[in-house]
Amino acid sequence: xVKVTQSSRYLVKRTGEKVFLECxxxxxxxxxxxxxxxxxxxxxxxxxxxxxxxxxxxxxPEGYSVSREKKExxxxxxxxxxxxQTSMYLCATRGGTGHYEQYFGPGTRLTVT
Amino acid sequence: AQSVSQHNHHVILSEAASLExxxxxxxxxxxxxxxxxxYPGQHLQLLLKYFSGDPLVxxxxxxxAEFIKSKFSFNLRKPSVQWxxxxxxxxxxxxxxxxxxxTFGSGTRLQVQP
Numbered sequence: 001x002v003k004v005t006q007s008s009r010y011l012v013k014r015t016g017e018k019v020f021l022e023c024x025x026x027x028x029x030x031x032x033x034x035x036x037x038x039x040x041x042x043x044x045x046x047x048x049x050x051x052x053x054x055x056x057x058x059x060x061p062e063g064y065s066v067s068r069e070k071k072e073x074x075x076x077x078x079x080x081x082x083x084x085q086t087s088m089y090l091c092a093t094r095g096g097t098g099h100y101e102q103y104f105g106p107g108t109r110l111t112v113t
Numbered sequence: 114a115q116s117v118s119q120h121n122h123h124v125i126l127s128e129a130a131s132l133e134x135x136x137x138x139x140x141x142x143x144x145x146x147x148x149x150x151x152y153p154g155q156h157l158q159l160l161l162k163y164f165s166g167d168p169l170v171x172x173x174x175x176x177x178a179e180f181i182k183s184k185f186s187f188n189l190r191k192p193s194v195q196w197x198x199x200x201x202x203x204x205x206x207x208x209x210x211x212x213x214x215x216t217f218g219s220g221t222r223l224q225v226q227p
């Protein structure tokens with residue numbers, strides 16, 4: 001079974017803080033993704049990475065950055081947290097070409113006060 | 114660009130009722146289609162998927178979905194729901210655009226009353 005873990009289930013941060021969300025997978029998947037999930041909006045793609053040190057912006061990258069130094073780990077960084085970044089953040093992975101199914105972590109519910 | 118519409122935002126059913134959740138996508142090429150489910154407090158998990166072949170696909174827990182290319186639809190069905198089916202359901206698509214990520218619909222919250 002694919003296992004995707006996220007560093008925290010719940011996180012509370014103050015406006016202006018730098019926030020790191022970590023995601024680790026154990027399936028040697030090339031592709032990793034960060035989504036945010038908001039009621040009524042579904043999942044929206046923030047960033048994804050298709051290889052170590054490679055990244056591409058998703059649909060809503062503003063206010064976020066990412067880091068992928070090792071294949072199994074993909075970090076989402078909020079440079080200066082704001083209240084409109086309060087959300088559920090989901091990490092997902094996917095194998096190589098021809099494997100489109102994504103596997104999700106449990107999510108991190110971030111509250112910015 | 115590809116997009117996904119789920120028109121039912123909140124559905125309330127009694128146990129044993131039949132379920133059909135609508136999903137329409139807007140991409141004219143070859144697509145891969147998915148339904149994911151998120152039970153309360155749990156992570157998203159795959160319910161079923163369509164890549165090619167038989168347009169009627171069966172998934173876990175008695176769910177099925179039918180791909181109708183002419184209608185750009187991939188509706189989810191279950192003949193008789195159970196209280197344990199209470200969850201949020203997401204339709205997702207991946208077209209052959211080179212985009213590696215899935216595009217998700219806004220989700221449908223299903224509440225099954227005992």
